[in-house]
Amino acid sequence: MRGLDYKWVEALEAVVVQESFERAAQALFISQSAVSQRIKQLENFLAKPVLIREQPPRLTTAGKKLMGLYHRVQLLESEVLPELTNQPNQRPVRIFIATNADSLATWLLPALAPIMQERKVEFNLSVDIEARTIEKLKKGEVTGAISLEPEPIPGCVSQYLGRMDYVCVANPEFAKRYFSKGVTRHTLKHAPAVSFDQYDEMHQMFLKQHFNLSPEVITQHRVASSEAFVNLALLGVAYCLIPRLQIAKELEQGRLVDLMPGFLLSFQIYWHHWQLETGLLQEITQAIVDYSSAQLPK
Structure with missing residues (x-):
């Protein structure tokens, strides 16, 4: 055959x-x-x-599974062939990673920057909500994924990276207009919010668990961009749940205010990758683990 x-x-x-x-x-x-x-x-x-x-x-x-296999073969060739032929790679090695938007907007790019500068590599970073990134790894579409899921899938390893702490913020004018009496079930009903998409479980959890409020009864913009969340909050058109790491400067300058001082919505994130890694893939994992360990609270 x-x-x-x-x-x-x-x-x-x-x-x-x-x-x-x-x-x-x-x-x-x-x-x-x-x-x-x-x-x-x-x-x-x-x-x-x-x-x-x-x-x-x-x-x-x-086709997706086959493409995942093909990318793995290309990675193996990039490690083995230069050694066998004594010739450097002519083309960049392509690495496919699934990430949530907030990691991409805060710590992931600085973690990968040294590898981008020193190695002949081409990153393809696909963005999805935290609960769905691991599905891309299961389907073979990516070689690694940042996820909320602690358990690894067969053939892969899960490594704890740290905690992402979210704060509920708005600009001072918005806070005065909608939350002068505090953040309550009643005031949240009238204040425009922002969520990533219709599957954004974080905002749904915030409303349901802490205020017994259904997302369907509020005005909710949907924007699939972490940077846009910050801009919308700064523009005074909505309140947002944003990683503290992303807006430390804006909070310090008073351009954004913490609507619920002392309240944090925290999630543990994990790096999922193939079990047997060598060479470049091993470097990428080490860079991600080391940088996140320095930047994210445990």
């Missing part, structure tokens, strides 16, 4: 990255019909579709 031909998978990746068969052919220096033929051969080999042929093309579940 003929094994998996990685030229087929290379064509699949090119179509997804380039978002068209035509541009994929140009990137691979082959004809468009050759790209189509390679993907058909791949689907015949697996006896299932790997690509949803719409604009832009999207991977099926099988």
Whole structure:
């Protein structure tokens, strides 16, 4: 039986990255019909579709798993081939990481910066809420994920990074307008808020557990950006739950005020990665663990 031909998978990746068969052919220096033929051969080999042929093309579940395998093979090659051939890598090594928006906006980039500067690497950082990032690791879409889930999935390791402490803040004018009598169930009903998306469990927990309030009865903007949360609070159009680490300067300057002094909504975060790591992947894990240990409370 003929094994998996990685030229087929290379064509699949090119179509997804380039978002068209035509541009994929140009990137691979082959004809468009050759790209189509390679993907058909791949689907015949697996006896299932790997690509949803719409604009832009999207991977099926099988295609995502296959892409995860391909990225692992590329990583292994990047470690082994230079040693065997005595030739340096010509292309950057691609690393796929799933992260929550708040880690990306605070400590993750400084943690990875030395590796970006010193190694020939290309990071692809996908952003999702903390509860869903580990799903990307399960599907093989990423090589590591920052998650709230402490238990590792099979074949992976979970390492505790620290605590993310969230404070409820607004600018002084907003606080005076909506919360002059304090943050209560009644005042929260009338104050616009911000959440990441409809699956933002953090804001739902804040309202339900502490105020017995349903998210459906409040005005709630949805913005999938941690930096936008801060800007909206500074603009005085909403109150937000924001990591203290992210707004220490704004709180010190009085541009934002803590609406509930002494209150923290805290979450423990973990770094999930493959069990057997060497070389670059090991460096990335060490950088993430070391930097988060210095920046995040335990």
